[in-house]
Amino acid sequence: MQSIPIKNVGDARLIDAFQRTYYYLRLSITDQCNFRCNYCLPNGYQPELNKPHFLTLTEITRLAKAFAHMGTEKIRLTGGEPTLRKDFLTIAEHIAQIEGIQQLALTTNGYRMAKAVKDWKKAGITSINVSLDSLDPKMFYHITGMNKFDEVMRGIDLAFEVGYQKVKVNSVLMKNLNDIEFNQFLAWVKHRPIQMRFIELMQTGDMDDFFHRHHLGGQILADKLVAKGWKLQQKALTDGPAKIFKHPDYVGEIGLIMPYEKDFCTSCNRLRVSAKGKLHLCLFGEAGIELRDLLQSDEQQAFLQARIFNALQGKREHHYLHQGDSGIRNHLASIGG
Numbered sequence: 001m002q003s004i005p006i007k008n009v010g011d012a013r014l015i016d017a018f019q020r021t022y023y024y025l026r027l028s029i030t031d032q033c034n035f036r037c038n039y040c041l042p043n044g045y046q047p048e049l050n051k052p053h054f055l056t057l058t059e060i061t062r063l064a065k066a067f068a069h070m071g072t073e074k075i076r077l078t079g080g081e082p083t084l085r086k087d088f089l090t091i092a093e094h095i096a097q098i099e100g101i102q103q104l105a106l107t108t109n110g111y112r113m114a115k116a117v118k119d120w121k122k123a124g125i126t127s128i129n130v131s132l133d134s135l136d137p138k139m140f141y142h143i144t145g146m147n148k149f150d151e152v153m154r155g156i157d158l159a160f161e162v163g164y165q166k167v168k169v170n171s172v173l174m175k176n177l178n179d180i181e182f183n184q185f186l187a188w189v190k191h192r193p194i195q196m197r198f199i200e201l202m203q204t205g206d207m208d209d210f211f212h213r214h215h216l217g218g219q220i221l222a223d224k225l226v227a228k229g230w231k232l233q234q235k236a237l238t239d240g241p242a243k244i245f246k247h248p249d250y251v252g253e254i255g256l257i258m259p260y261e262k263d264f265c266t267s268c269n270r271l272r273v274s275a276k277g278k279l280h281l282c283l284f285g286e287a288g289i290e291l292r293d294l295l296q297s298d299e300q301q302a303f304l305q306a307r308i309f310n311a312l313q314g315k316r317e318h319h320y321l322h323q324g325d326s327g328i329r330n331h332l333a334s335i336g337g
Contacts, residue, residue, distance in 0.1 A: 012309045013071045015269070018317055023238045024074045024270035025067050029091060030054050031275050033080040035109050036145030037133070039172050039201055039210065044145075045080070048121065052292070054275040059085055059295040061094045063273060066304045068100035074106040074238040076129075076230035080101040081274070083112045084114045089123045096124025101129065103238060107170070111148050112154025118162045128159055129197075130178070135188060159235065160193070168195045168255070175216040189252025197242050200285075218258035225254055240270065261282075279308060281315040 031054075051249040055063070061232045064075060075095055082088060083106075096104050103126050110130040112190045116163040120128070130152065134140040137149040159167050173179060182198075186196035189196050222243070226232075233253075243256035270279040275293030289311040294304040 001124070004226045012305060013018065014067075014309070014312060016312050016315045018315075020177065020266075020268055020271055020315075021071070022271050022312070024071060024076070024240070025064075025072050025270045026076045026078050026270055027060070027064070028080065028275040029082050029088070030080045031086050033086050033109070034084065034111065034146070035131075035148075037131075037172075038143055038145070038235050039174065039235040039306075040213075042145075042210075048105065050149075052276050055277050057091055057094065059277065059292065060091055061098075062097045062138070062225070062278075062290065062295045062298065062301070062304070063096045064098050064101065066301055066308065067271075068098050069301075070305055070308065071100075073100065074103040074105065075101055076107060077125075078107045081109050081111070082106065083108055083116065089119055094126055100112075105129065105132075109144075109148075110152035110155045113145070114151055114158055117155055117164075119157050121164070122164050123140075127166070128164060129170055130156060131147070132156075132169045133171045133174075135181055138231065139178060139181075143174075156194070166195060168197055170197050170199055172200045172201055173200055173218065173221070174214040177214060179216055186254070189254070189312050190250050192252050195253040195255050196316070197244075197257060199257040200259055204261055217260065218256045221254075222256055225256075230254060235267070238269065279311055298313065312320070 016022070031045075032047070033041055033045050035041055061252045064072075067075070068106050076157045077088075077092065077095075085091065090107075092104060095101060105127045106120065107129040109130070109145045110132065113128075113130065114301045117128070125285045126212065129264075130154055132140070133143045134149075137147075140149040140152075141147050156167055156169070171178065171185070185196050185198075188194070198218060198221055201211060203215070222245075228247070229249075233244040233246055235244070241259070245254045245256070272283065273291065274280060274288060277295060278288030279291050280288045289307070291304065293305065294300045294307060
């Protein structure tokens with residue numbers, strides 16, 4: 001592992017051993033969620049006994065500043081459901097004011113969106129991703145375990161009213177569940193500035209049987225889009241892993257996230273920190289590197305940056321999902337998906 005002298009740490013950028021540069025941090029602020037999605041937490045949120053509390057506002061601010069000093073331009077607040085935290089707006093306000101952070105995104109299940117999206121905008125949230133796995137209220141309930149379809153849809157409409165130019169909507173693609181709605185989703189975004197993103201179902205330790213029953217490769221959708229005249233777009237520097245397609249007859253866009261695709265990890269530009277302060281170099285495969293002990297005072301900043309940099313040098317070239325190895329992750333809510 002490459003080391004870096006503490007006195008020079010201020011110059012360190014987030015570049016790994018394979019010359020990938022990391023501009024994007026997915027920061028979980030809680031692993032608690034109030035939905036029971038069948039592909040993630042089918043039995044609902046189960047708090048761990050005698051485990052440390054989630055990162056405090058002060059710890060989160062120190063962490064975000066360290067990443068900003070090392071070149072991070074985009075932070076996404078994730079969970080669980082991040083808006084469950086009572087200090088969610090304060091967290092957003094603090095991060096939005098950090099020098100160097102140009103984008104502050106939010107991933108949400110949308111249950112509070114209709115009531116709070118105006119406040120999110122004021123707090124500095126620059127973009128929103130909303131989970132919506134079906135346009136059929138009955139299927140939505142079947143997948144999420146919650147009768148909140150109308151509230152989520154109303155929240156998406158209100159996001160545009162308060163000034164968001166685009167909303168990203170995430171749907172986990174599942175065979176024999178919501179895959180038959182593909183054409184309905186296309187019609188939904190024809191006249192709306194929505195980036196509809198279909199995410200391949202990913203295998204985790206708790207969900208092996210479910211995965212084998214419902215996994216559907218995203219390439220099937222990619223082929224359908226190309227056949228219908230959709231064109232693949234170039235990625236921006238801080239974009240996530242989605243392949244984005246546009247069509248001249250549609251206001252909206254389609255995104256495909258296909259982690260089983262060859263070379264998926266080549267353009268990786270994001271790191272993750274869990275709600276309890278562990279740095280995760282990949283969504284799959286490792287236990288995480290402890291950062292919390294270096295978030296207790298401002299004087300630890302140089303040591304914190306050095307630990308982050310040194311940990312990054314151990315990041316693997318790719319995950320092993322394509323070989324059937326989902327690592328140690330039992331479910332994705334534990335580190336923010």
